[in-house]
Amino acid sequence: MAEGANFAPNLQHTPSIFEVSASEVLDNLIYPAFSKIFDYFGLKLNIRINETAFSEDLSPVITFALQYFYLKQRGGSFGESFYGLQRTSALNGDLISNRKKFLSASLLTLLPYFERKLRQRSTQHESTEWEEYLIKAFHAYNAAKAVNTFLYLAKYSVSHSPILRFLGLTLRYPKDPPREDKASYMILKLLEVMAFFLQFIQWWYSNKQRQNIGGLQNPDAIRKSKLNEHQNPNGMCPICLMKISNPTACAVSGYVFCWKCIANHLKQRKKCPVSGYPIGIEDLVRIYEN
Template sequence: MAEHGAHLTTASAFEDRPSIFEVVAQDSLMSAVRPALQHVAKVLAESNPGRYGFLWHWFDELYTLLDLSLQQHYLSSCSASFSENFYGLKRVPLRGSRRPHRRLATAGLLPKQHWKSLCLLVLVPYLKTKLEKLVSRLREEDDYSIHPPSSAWKRFYRAFLAAYPFVHLAWEGWFLAQQLCYILGKAQQHSPLLRLSGVHLVRLTVEDLQALEKRLLAAGTAQLPTYSVKDKVKLAVKKALGGLAFSLSTGLSVGVFFLQFLEWWYSSENQENIKSLTALPAPPPPLHLERDAASPLLPKLKTICPLCRKIRANDTALSTSGFVFCYRCAYSYVKSHQQCPVTGYATELQHLVKLYTPEN
């Protein structure tokens, strides 16, 4: 009887603690949404570069703004991020007793914990993405020797590239160690970011859901007092941002499985299968552009680079359009504009393909 009573006491003490599968699943939700939206932006930019090219060029910044409004809405109303709320979880301060666990946003997060959570949810993924792109670009520059071998800048970024794998290993090892401690019951958080925010995750209860419904009903039926013009403008802006975040969250909630399907559909493994099943011959070159004598970017001689108007050196083609340029000309232009200089198709540095002739 005593052992049975102890078991019940232990179970009740951890009944609100989510499993490792729940917390890992909610972590992977937003990481699945981002590449799906990125592919949508890429398709739109390739279909109409003039109208939708900015979506691809500024995708990281636009996604960060949308993520900021979305996470701010959910942290303010549900004390949780979008993915955490989607899986029925919420954030609870570490310093409180078990009483605040039963209450949702009536008390909510403290302002310090709220802003810490918001910064770590939005800024850390943005900075990590920018750092990974910087490392990829520096490695390409190092492979093609864009900078002189004796330059101080080249020595600096080579040292940076040598140290980056160890920094990345330490970062991922930190997350793995925290998850192992969470599995073994030695830590309240599965992620170091939650630990830095001063919160941990618990499951939503029936009381939490009822409190949320009452709060939404009260917000819908409450009458606004008399405000000044400045206060009305602030309320209107806040209401518009809240409506945008709510619309975005509702759309993501409905289409999250469709986005995950898109991620799988455009994954490298599935694309290899599609290519093997639907292998087609290479399309013909854009001869209609070559016949256009009025085009300022198409010289008459095929050995002339369309950008520098000189004989091409280190021939490099763009896989998105097929046109050939000097490597330095194509690299500089694509790095600055993220598009083909002739067709305007969305292009990245990884689309540069060096051509080797038999003379070389």
């Protein structure tokens, strides 16, 4: 009887797999949504190391600050707090320490960021051998995550994520509501309202991209005089006017360029050098001859 009485309250404070999955989806929306906003306004973080300049958006920094703020105030990430969940010790149910709050915010920010960057470089055929190994490591992590989720669903694990298991944490409903001052309460409520705005930004951007590509008209025919300037009929690149190396087609305009030529061109101008249509690196398709 005593064991049953202790088991019932613990079960009541355990969230379902749908709630923990929904909180993860909401957490995963933060970085891409902020990235689109900062990219639209042209906000970049410029770093110079040994006369070498690096440019990166502010999304990872803002994402870390947001996650750490929520972990410090409510004991859970942005998505977890939105669904009323807290990170607690898997052993005794105590709230997490400041050290684990910092580690949690770092892992919530860095893991999705590096995975997205590695996949982007792999898509652009710029990844090194070590980066390919890291991509395989992320595949293994996602497989382990799926297994851990199944174990959590079958009540064989107290943590749905390998990261939470590594940190010795689990998700629970708080027994007592978090104590917050009015300023923190207003900020957190405003951020929760912004969650719907972030989802709308993500949907609007994806929908606009489809409309832009679907609404494009066929480019005008190029006259013979202009053809000599932009494109050679004997398999020459329209940019360097030499024989095409690593042929790469633009999915929007249909023209074929050297991979390095069109990739370097897109770093300066986000449009096709022949048709003038707006394009991005994701619109390029490598052509394999063998």
